[in-house]
Amino acid sequence: MTTRTALVTGATSGIGAAFARHLAGQQYGLVVVARDQERLTATAEKLGAEHGVPIEVIKADLSTDEGQELVAARLQDADRPIDLLVNNAGLSLNTSFLRSTAEKETLLLNLNVHAVMRLTLAVLPGMVKRRAGAVINVSSVSGFGAAMPGSTYPASKAWVTNFSESVALSVAPFGVRVMALCPGYVRTEFHQRAGINMAKTPEFLWLDAAALVRDALRDLRRGKVVSVPNWKYKVAVFAMRHFPRPLLQRVARDTRGRIGRDTD
Numbered sequence: 001m002t003t004r005t006a007l008v009t010g011a012t013s014g015i016g017a018a019f020a021r022h023l024a025g026q027q028y029g030l031v032v033v034a035r036d037q038e039r040l041t042a043t044a045e046k047l048g049a050e051h052g053v054p055i056e057v058i059k060a061d062l063s064t065d066e067g068q069e070l071v072a073a074r075l076q077d078a079d080r081p082i083d084l085l086v087n088n089a090g091l092s093l094n095t096s097f098l099r100s101t102a103e104k105e106t107l108l109l110n111l112n113v114h115a116v117m118r119l120t121l122a123v124l125p126g127m128v129k130r131r132a133g134a135v136i137n138v139s140s141v142s143g144f145g146a147a148m149p150g151s152t153y154p155a156s157k158a159w160v161t162n163f164s165e166s167v168a169l170s171v172a173p174f175g176v177r178v179m180a181l182c183p184g185y186v187r188t189e190f191h192q193r194a195g196i197n198m199a200k201t202p203e204f205l206w207l208d209a210a211a212l213v214r215d216a217l218r219d220l221r222r223g224k225v226v227s228v229p230n231w232k233y234k235v236a237v238f239a240m241r242h243f244p245r246p247l248l249q250r251v252a253r254d255t256r257g258r259i260g261r262d263t264d
Contacts, residue, residue, distance in 0.1 A: 007031040007075060007082045009062060009119070010089030012039040015138060015183070018209035019086050022217070024051040031056045031082070033071055033089070062089050062115040063107050072122035081130065085123045087116045088138045096150035105152060112156035120167065120178070127176045134177040134220055137164045141184045141228065157182075161226060168225045181216045182228045183207055 006023045010016035011032035020032055024047040032047075034040050037059045044055035058074060060067035075082055090112045093104055116137050127133025143157030164180035171178060184207060212229050219227035228234050 004083045005029040005031065005081065006084040006086065007033065007071070007123075008086040008088060009033040009071070009115075012036060012043050014088075015209050015212065016086070016088035017043065018213045019088060019136075020047060022210065022213045023084070024053050024055075027051070027053060028084070029054045029056075031058060031074060033058045033060055033062070035059065035061050035067075062119075063091075063111040068115050068118045072118055075119060075122040076126065078126060081126055081133075082123055083133055085119060085133075085135045086138070087119055087135065089115065090138065090156075092153040093151065097152055098150070100152075108152060108156060112153070113159050116160055117163065120163075124167070124171060124176065124178075128171055128174045131175040134179070135164075135167075136216060136220060137161075137178070137180050139164070139180045139182045141182050143182065165225050177220060177223065179216075179220050179224060180226050181212075181219075182226060183212050184230070184232070 004027070006019075006028045008016050008019050008023070008030065011020045011030075012034040016034075020030055020043065024030055030044075030047065030053065032040060032043055032055060034043075037057075040057040040059060044057050047053070048055045058071055060070045062068055062071065074080075075085065091108060093100060093108055095104070097105070120135055120137065123133070123135065127135075137160050139160040140154070140157040142154040143159075143161045145154070161180040161182060164178050168178035207230055215229040216227050219229075
């Protein structure tokens, strides 16, 4: 019988789906959260049939207050405690800040920042009371520097990483773990959904979502507060943290947010 339950946001594709598959294989009961009811139902039926674990679905748009409150209420349910929260849902914009709108930027902040804060705040008091539990906040290598000229995505992920590190220090004495997962490029629908053309990205930079999840959960067990999977991205993070800023700014080649490029 399942004795552990994980809640995964953005669970129908990409990194979130990989977390859901892996955790179901480890006999976690799951609460899967996404906006698409059809994909949620299909995900729940498939994982339930393959692994024999209970799967609960919550249809919620986490960029809205209503969606955040719906999921937060589930996380605060003391009769059905959550042992692991994976804050995976997020988005990027394929536009420069100067060509963006307040509505688009607010949408990004609501999902990438506010939802992470709201759901983490909802689940941690119960975990602290039980002296057990963990939160994984999916951040990004890009949060360690301005790697995408004109894009606000790295800034949102810098917040996620620093937030996770700070909260991790406060709950560690109670046996609760919080970790920021900072991957690089991962083979998912993420860039396609944002309309970002990644055709010129070298093949060696891409990570496999299933391997990423295995590495992340290993780092969580080891007590890491920030997980950067794969040696190539560990090197990149070292450079972004320690190399002179002018040098990093000169080699920042990602063009999704540059001015002077036509975007839809």
